[in-house]
Amino acid sequence: MRKTRRPRRDLVALLAFLVLFSWHGFFGRLEAAAVPEPLPVYAVEPQLPEQELLVANRRQIAVARAQQAAAWTASAAVHDLAGEQLQQVRRSEALRRHQLDRIADLVPPEFQQMVLDLSAEHGVDPRLVAAVGAVESRWNPNTVGSHNDTGLMQILPSTAAWIAGRLGWSEYDLFDPWTNLTMGIWYLKVLHREYGSWEKALAAYNGGPRHAHLGAAHPYVGRVMRVYGGPVVQDPIL
Template sequence: MSRHESLKQHALGLGVLVLAVTTAYAGSRLGVDELMASMQLLRSAEDAVDNVAEEPAPSQVDINAHIQEVATQHGVAPKLVAAIVAVESQFNPRAVSRRGAEGLMQLMPETAATLEVDDPFDPRDNIDGGVRHLKRLMKRFHNDLPLVLAAYNAGEQAVINHRGIPPYRETRQYVVRVLRRYDRDAAREVARRLATPKKKPTPAPAPAARVARVMYVVPDAVTTIAPPSPPPPPSAATDDVVEPVRPRSSKAPGDSP
């Protein structure tokens, strides 16, 4: 028997007892007003029991136990999951954001439906769905934790489009806040990196101009003037033949010796 049913039976028993006593009193003294008052008391008791929650709200100890169990099952650091829960919902299983995200890990309704989360306000169901979603993002972004957290907050398509953490103030603050709870050194490094403006890439130099052939257009033909051909290679050197020089005669032709 649940606590709710036990309380209701107790209230009904008390009401019946009051009604019986009052009826006996009314039968002997004809107290109509007392009879009506007892019936009103019975109805008030039933209404009060109906307003009692079925189960008490889970404590943070119970939530931490769910985190430890589910995170270990899926191979995710429990401390990381606890950091996300703290930033997302402050450990409130009934939390609902302005955009409609629900539960401890703030699952959007369409995400919860994709992950087949039956009740996003059930602590264990919500944590199980959130951890499975986180694990998928870790595979998608090769365990680059700042990118994973940015995708958890802003959506993976935003990270893909911006090729990194999107320039959204909320997302950048979210990444640093979660990392600060999980790894302070990593949080400081990411905060420093986000505060440093990116340098614009230096444009590549223009390609060198190519030498083209010059063309002259004449009325009847097109004459192409090509660049001059390189000189032919020198031929093999040959030895010069030196002929002996004969002395010239001083006599004129026809003179006798």
């Protein structure tokens, strides 16, 4: 009986060992399967939140548009100014050509621009100045009359001294075309202001103040008006 029980006990012990061994291996594999493998870790650069990035982008766009608009405005202003200046230059040049055409038949080329400039300065019709110069001296700056009236506009020495005092000149040369023209045109303007018409101003210019009342009846006035070729422009556009 003893010999039979021992092998049985050994067999049971072996079976128990196998069962335990199998059970431990099963749970070990189960635990190993339950533990996830660690994921790889990558370096991530810090970033602004999406909303802040959107706002920053919109601000950059707004600044760029504002700068572009300012540049366009400045460019348009410069273009408008340049256009206006160009138009003004063209108008001035057209007027100058018109006035040159008006005096070209009476004034030699070397005196034409001087006549225009001085007439504009004193507000006298350049065509009238041209007619006076043509009648007085035929535009010879060295002409001297019977009463020592001198130069292009035939200024008397006494009249020249009076005009020079009003203009503040201490020295002058009546044979100098610019000086003579300046005196003659200035004197015509003063006489027109004094007597109220160009006809009376011309009568006084030639015969003195005592002849001013004759106006158009004065022979000298008739001569100038025939050369002028029509009624004097009262308010010349210069």
